[in-house]
Amino acid sequence: MSDTVKYLLDESRIPKYWYNLAADLPVPAPPVLHPGTMQPVGPDDLAPLFPMELIMQEVATDREIPIPEPVRDVYKQWRPAPLFRARRLEKVLQTPAKIYYKYEGVSPAGSHKPNTAVPQAFYNKQAGVKRLVTETGAGQWGSSLAFAGALFGLEVKVFMVRVSYNQKPYRRALMETYGASCTPSPSNETQAGKAILAQRADHPGSLGIAISEAVEIAAQRDDTKYALGSVLNHVLLHQTVVGQEAMAQMDMAGDYPDVIVGCTGGGSNFAGIVFPFLGAQLRGGKKVRIVAVEPAACPSLTRGQYAYDFGDTAHLTPLTKMHTLGSTFTPPGFHAGGLRYHGMAPLVSHIKQLGLIEAVAYHQTTCFDAGVLFARAEGILPAPEANHAVKGAIEEALKCKAEGKSRTILFNLCGHGHFDMQAYIDYFGGKLQDLDYDESELAMALAGLPSVKAA
């Protein structure tokens, strides 16, 4: 058998619709609440921030949502993305397990994020919007929206979490090359940013703060909307092209996963690969173990509360029921900036609550150990976020080895690490620390959760 095993679909196999998990849930997810009234929001409440097509997708219950042709056309640049069998990694691990990975780093921005950036730019352009404002952590999302904005002729403004802005100047340069502007957050351009800086002038920032800044700017002008790279239902929806393709590719391989592994920050790459398989299971298909891997320094699924909370720090967003560390929680500055979010996608939280998925947390050095092992075996350098999924998959493969059992493991390699080499430099230089969050800060943030009467 060949060492390189790649399953490639032709262009006609790019999904024609996004898969909507809401159609197959045994219990619907709790409603989203208005931050003023604490009552369920309606579409009009969200209209200042999003175009109506995306709002309707946010609340849709149809199983299949058609992908517009202009979006499929841009997807063609890199989709269908390849699925690999990790034969060389299996040999290195001496495991009887079969390991497959879906590789989303083939997109021009280097991760799964363009899967949603492109439709978001498309729907906004269609609605006459001139400018999109967003936040970014590690910069994967910001550069993806910058890419999509360039293709559809939209101005893009990105608030980048300051610690990442300083760690990753190359990501910023990529956004600027695509024509976007990039501002470190917290900034003095917004009330939300000024309030934070007044408390602490050298604040490292967080996704929660950057979201507040972006939402504040977007709400000021009619021609300007907000875009979010994870968490929301419509974002997770767009990512289901990943899992749909993976299902077809596993079928080509004549195999089906026993375990699916993904890393979770806001939840979108995880949902992308998991939801189509989970939907099949909920409709009576084969049961699959599903493992979410999160950073020990920002462990919303394993240490957070399942409660209503704000998506941002300044409390400008609606409230959603999710696993949260509290909206005032600021995670330490570890390298997987894309996973530094206090909350979790409501849909991912909901299926965790329903017992349909498991979650596990790892520290960053053990994830980098896994990533370097993977790079040397498979030749692809994972992003720090993706290293969490690699670690999770390797653990599952080693369990198979210990038990002397073969299982089929599928994981989502959601992006490459080309813009994250400082993290690898720190790793090889022995400077990468296993950062932990501050227990008392977490307790305080959780104590500050908004009190919401059962909806």
Place this chain on the structure above:
Amino acid sequence: MSDTVKYLLDESRIPKYWYNLAADLPVPAPPVLHPGTMQPVGPDDLAPLFPMELIMQEVATDREIPIPEPVRDVYKQWRPAPLFRARRLEKVLQTPAKIYYKYEGVSPAGSHKPNTAVPQAFYNKQAGVKRLVTETGAGQWGSSLAFAGALFGLEVKVFMVRVSYNQKPYRRALMETYGASCTPSPSNETQAGKAILAQRADHPGSLGIAISEAVEIAAQRDDTKYALGSVLNHVLLHQTVVGQEAMAQMDMAGDYPDVIVGCTGGGSNFAGIVFPFLGAQLRGGKKVRIVAVEPAACPSLTRGQYAYDFGDTAHLTPLTKMHTLGSTFTPPGFHAGGLRYHGMAPLVSHIKQLGLIEAVAYHQTTCFDAGVLFARAEGILPAPEANHAVKGAIEEALKCKAEGKSRTILFNLCGHGHFDMQAYIDYFGGKLQDLDYDESELAMALAGLPSVKAA
């Protein structure tokens, strides 16, 4: 018509042989000379540096050289590489030209270089070699050999030109992640390096010096061989998978190039896309205009002499007849480090001398202008080297516009710029200068060319 037009071949269409231009040349290329005797070298003379399979490829005259299955197996990870029609770029330029580009940035190391790194590692492994030593400029080659070494279980040591070593710490980190070691050149590890440092302690290095260091180390031990990323016949041979695939993809498009454009440093990516088309022309096929684009700061084809010269600065290598700026010439530290070589592949020089190709030189800022325009239109960020090819292709397209004629332009987008973002930061910061070489240094280097009696 769709804006994204991608021509993708399935795995079975990865070429089964490399195409050898030597079989179709109207006049054979001049022989390679031994540095001691100035007589043509035989295979045994090269045996300390290369395994015999590669030496035989260096002198082969068969048109087709079979690609070993283990090499094709690794190629499968990213090959066949896509060919795109640049519809969005055509619209931005408002040109009647049709622009196609072959994209080699899809390889794990991000450029065309793994096309030869993989067979070189394979043949060395097969010959019982334990360790490969090489040089690298921008790091594209070094990281590619590091990648190939990791897959075949070979130790890899890279001498990296000091100016690039300092400019591109992320490339170095990539090599180290793949398990290679990376030393800035000139170094104190070799006699060649020490001699240079004795003259100038802060010497920025050059490919010619780094080659001397690598060759010196490789010649010391039987289990250690040398590997070169460009220039030599066997390296150019391996790159012909690019052009062979492009021919099949142009056929899918129902089109054929009127003009082919590639950037030239050592000549390998250029040869890769050009040779199969040129071979077809020499066998009676359609005539194609072929344009080599080089940096104005290191213009071997447009300002060098066609003469016998050494490949390295310390004169450890054989002499080849090529377009050269003189082996002591040190180009200024512009950003396309992969193009900072004093010489040119003998085969590329030979076809230039035969009038089969044209050459043009551009300064770096105009190439970055072209690269940014391309990135915003097509969504892919080119490497600084590739920006030269983009510039050349855009110039051809603008000529079509001025003449009101449609022509079919094909260029090789040989790599992405993910590890070269400092160059883009400098460009946007207005710090990128149009460096020129020192005229008197060039005159001196050319005056120092070895005197060789007509072979």
